[in-house]
Amino acid sequence: MTFKELLETKEFIILDGAMGTMLQKSGLKVGEIPELLGISHPEIITGIHKSYIDAGAHIIYANTFGANSYKLEGCGYSAEEVIKTAVVNAKKAAENTDTLVALDIGPIGQLLEPAGGLAFEEAYEIFKEQILAGSDADLIVFETMTDLYELKAAVLAAKENSDKPIICTMTFEKDLRTFTGCSVECMAMTLKGLGVDAMGLNCSLGPEEMFPIAEQLSQFSPLPIVIKPNAGLPDPNSNTYDVSPEEFAESMAKLVPLGLRICGGCCGTTPEYIEKLCEALKDKKHVENTVRKYPAVCSATKAVDIEEPRIIGERINPTGKKLFKQALIDGDMDYILNQAVAQVKGGADILDVNVGLPEIDEKEMMVRAVKEIQAVVDVPLQIDTTKPDVLEAGLRVYNGKAIVNSVNGEDESIATVLPLVKKYGASVVGLTLDKGGIPKTAEGRFAIAEKIVKASQSYGISREDVYIDCLTLTVSAEQEGAAETLKALKMVKEKLGCKTVLGVSNISFGLPERELINRTFLTMALENGLDLPIINPNVDSMTGAVRAYKVLKAIDKNSVKFIESYNQANVGEKKPQPTAQKGTGDLAEAIENGLKSECAAITKELLNTMEPLEIVNQKLIPALDKAGDSFEKGKTFLPQLIQSANAAQACFEIIKEKIASSSNAPVSKGKIILATVKGDIHDIGKNIVKVLLDNYGYTVVDLGRDVDPQKVVDTAIAQNIKMIGLSALMTTTLKSMEDTIKLVRNTPQLQNPDGTSKCVIFVGGAVLTKDYAMKIGADYYCKDAKESVDTAKLVLG
């Protein structure tokens, strides 16, 4: 019997009940590792499996739930040993029956980035080890997952290292979300894309409480639905469950109309529950769930359907942007993240991510950008690159269903891009061009669109996941082109039934009043069937045109969203900006009071009469010093110091722009590496130091948190950096700080010919003392951000 045959022959596939509950009954003590019982007492485990088989289970879960290298560390056995034994035990119980054995894999037990410290790639390796060890099982089950990202790592590990069927179940709370905020719709969309065989829910709630979640699942999952609830809700103190086997079975039967196909019990259930479940389902027929097909993409927490125009933000793209290019070269993620957050605030529904620049490692940057952007915004992302390896790297670490930008009509593009789209379950932008360039006529572009759609379908990518881009040409160069683009758009929409996407801003190159042309063209395109305008969402008139269009086409019912958008812009939660005394024009005062826009205005004014560096040294720095002094003396609170620093930053932005436009001389007083050490994830202190150093004109290379010592060393060598700041919040991570310092000191490339160190290291963090800092070999101990600046001045001037 195989899983497929089970699906074909059984009305319902019955799973087993709880393992942990049974083990507790057989005397497992608090804190003992349940998976090790398979080695010490195999007969107990086999006995439990047998009792579930006797109760009617078609599939039993091997006792491997927590058998991963992280949880088993130090227990004396490897994950491989424990898993292999567990599968043998289960197989033994299933001997001479049709029962299948599932390799059961639960969460690793450590949170993944960004909430925790475990990298996606590390999670993949842990799962891979489990999957290889469990290769004798008949299928693979991932259960009790609460993080879609972790589940994605698990599914990829399974797909790439095994050909067994995969069942995934996640654990939802009563608010219809998992602990990490994943919704049922996002789970369904992502897992379907990754090509699992069945999906559903387990643990946390009883069958009764699971009903509303199952209801959602039946709307969104085209795959067989799995439900494995607890025996009700646990009593917080005694940990006993409140639903009887009969009640359990009765409630489960109520899930049949929702498409229930595969079912069993989780915590608190026993063979008796499974027996009653079998009885309750005996005369019932399963119902095929009828899922509506609709075009959509998602992040882990937010699904965006494309049944009305949605804005794709175009600003994360270095083309033609000096400051963006510089940010990429410097690895300045804050700059990119700022653009991400600002675009979502401006009204973007999806963000395009393009980090292509010849000077950098695009693949590495794409991975970093995708990871960091998805940690701060919840909108879906569009991975924009011309390189297949960069595309795959981006898709891999993306948490949800992404859009690929793009494939075109060339055979080579089709053959390299579409398999990746399929593998990672993405949507794809199809550009209507090929080796011959962009066809002049709408018919020519339509033909390419048709080719792309057909090719996609041959790879198993459905039509609603292909978004055709009919390409905007510059109207000042080819005036007839605009009409041709619109015509093609309409043809694709009507004849191919595809969703459409279009970069709008190109239309107006070389013309004055570009915004006017852009907005008019956007409106025309929308009327001709454009679904996904790629625009700058922070240009109010563009975003406004889309909003207005939705009102006029009766998409925005009762204009609710339109009114909301503009009310919010006027009266909503705008931070009360401290009111400036206009006209005083004193930069020092503006900085002291944290008046950003005032600072920027005064700086612009000053640039008419002063040199940029003069402003920095004579105005900015003294004003910042004064703010720092006030904080040091306890005259102001920390947020006020930061506000002053941010106000100074506004000045700096203006000065940087000025310098970027006039020459290439950097306005930097020197480079400094900042890192929160390996193992430590509390980085707010380090980030405050960064804000201050930035605004004193130092170039900060921020390596982030949980930073490997080697990375600090590599960066110092590669960028020839002589000053390094390290932070650690906890006593447990001070060791990492010491290790990092040691590695820096012992690296020959970072030593002078006489063996002394080239690097000056300053350290800080809550539990650190000056004595300890000296003991572990730091040059300076800085008790706060202000002292870090003082130290930087001392060292770099």
Add this chain to the structure above:
Amino acid sequence: MIKLEKLSRQECLRYLGGKNLSVTPQIENMLDICEKKIFETASVKYLYKEIPVDSPVLHHGNDIEEHLKGCEKAVVMCATLGAGIDRLIRVSQITDMSEAVVIDSLASVAIEQVCNQVDMIVSSLYPGEYLTFRFSCGYGDYPIDLQGEFLRILDAPRKIGLCTNKSSLLTPTKSVTAVMGISKNPIEKRKRGCAVCNMRENCKFRKAGLRCDI
């Protein structure tokens, strides 16, 4: 169910530095906005469980022995504001660092207040008995790497999504684990204070002549 209630401004301002400062309307306003954001974002969850006082996890070093002296039972607990708060702090660090430090401080106040409520719930389960204060891993010589053991006993990763990383730091970060001793006899009123605090050599409050009198 525990609901967050008004967060102590005084405690938050203490974290934010400044000595006996009068609060400007700007700071006041910021505190209001940040508190609202925390209320909207926090997903408070907690667990507790009675364990025998001779459980191995409660016997590491002198300070915990001292703490549980005379107690017949012990209750381990954990609480978290959830991962949403970490995200909120992360996002605000990008958009407005000054707001981020206020949210960070207020969230620390919030998790402490949640723990105080858990105390009361536990206390109500043992009428007529006496509870010690909450003692956490990392206090005095009680090793912080027991953090994972606490979570395992409480089944916290599965039940409320609370984990540790390899350095025994709790994730989500605004979280607490602790143990309270329970005794039939009145417990000498010990306070969580400088004596068992690892920060005592370096504490800016202590240097300023202040004490955490909780």
